[in-house]
Amino acid sequence: MLPKKKKHPNIKSKLHPRNKHRSRYDFKQLIASCPELAPFVSLNIYGDESIVFSDPEAVKMLNKALLKHFYSIEYWDIPDNYLCPPIPGRADYIHHISDLLASHNYGKMPIGPGIKCLDIGVGANCVYPIIGNVEYGWSFIGSDIDPKSIECANNIIAQNKTLKGKIECRLQNDPNDFLYGIISKDEQIDLSICNPPFHASQAEAEAGTLRKLSNLNDKKVTEPTLNFGGRGNELWYKGGEERFVRNMIRQSKKFARNCFLFSSLISKQSTLKSAYKILEEVGALEVKTIPMGQGNKTSRLIAWTFLDKEDQKKWKDTRWK
16 A cells, blocks of 8 residues: 655745746656656655656756756766756756846846856856756856866767857866956956855765765665765865855955856855855945745855946946847
8 A cells, every 4th residue: 555645736836937847847758858767767655756866877867857858958967976966956046046137137137148157166067057058048157176077067068069159168276266267357257156065074065965865765874875966076165155155255356347246055044144244344235135945945045246336237238238
């Protein structure tokens, strides 16, 4: 006898209205787009089609199917143990930040390749640039401190003709820098995005993984198999998310005239309080916080600019036609 079936809402109302992933996964459609997903799909204990979310290969194949079905990405692959991000959450960031750009542009959404976005920590998966380019036509710079991540992201771009010439990946040679060595002196970026490492150490990252896997499996797990992957710099930073964001904000001040809008995902409420303090110290002129939610997880998006109203108008009149 099957356990009592869980009630699932038809629409994931916490996701952005334009997010293509507000409905539950339709595995029949996904398999039709990506037949390689089929071996990983089976009925769960409630009689619903699903995958084993604690299985890294299953999660990677689900991502591949989502990117192919919803974003027409024909080739997508990442090396073992590299971060395999949940696509719905990545899409939410892109949609919310596009609304924020629109709010600075009389409600009209800036679209097309003339809008340039910097993804700080693009990773091997290249997911933010893929979604941002497909949904809004933006061009992207993806930066990362890991040469293999840059190589893999470039391979994804090269093997999808729809992405060629629209995403450029740049290696950050100094792990202490976020913008130096990536943005040239006179380069203009309309928007920067970032998903900071969450943990403060490898031990903390592994402990968090064990908790997540134990919850997924309904039993205690003692070996940290990463279902969504992730290597050192993708998962942890000395001082954790709070120090990462603090350092990034301080460095953003030096590039105040190069970027219209800086932004970052924030997972911890304590990081948000610290970010507000630093933003005040460095003289950010506008700060906006947008709550985001995926399932039971709550996060927020923080964005800031150093441009006053007059400089913002000049920027928009020049670039956002």
